[in-house]
Amino acid sequence: MRKKLVIAGSAVLLLAAAFVQYEIGFRNVIGMLRYDQRREGTLKVGDKAPDVLLRGLDGASDVHLLDAMRGKPLILVFGSYT
Numbered sequence: 001m002r003k004k005l006v007i008a009g010s011a012v013l014l015l016a017a018a019f020v021q022y023e024i025g026f027r028n029v030i031g032m033l034r035y036d037q038r039r040e041g042t043l044k045v046g047d048k049a050p051d052v053l054l055r056g057l058d059g060a061s062d063v064h065l066l067d068a069m070r071g072k073p074l075i076l077v078f079g080s081y082t
Helices: 002-023 026-035 065-069
Strands: 053-055 062-064
Touching: 053 065, 062 065
Parallel strands: none
Antiparallel strands: 053 062
16 A cells, blocks of 8 residues: 555656656746846835946946936836847
């Protein structure tokens, strides 16, 4: 009986690992566990944007968000286009 439970448990773990590899990928799971530190924000609609330091496109300079706005609307797009 115990041998059947061990075999069934191993099969379930193997199927779960195959699903994770197929749907998400092990590398992404490790990345999510290490780097995903999201939390609920406190900003509400209409709040002024906080000043954020962003890396410039040249990779060397820094740009403050509020300096880039200069009284005009600013749209930030975060994403990958590859």
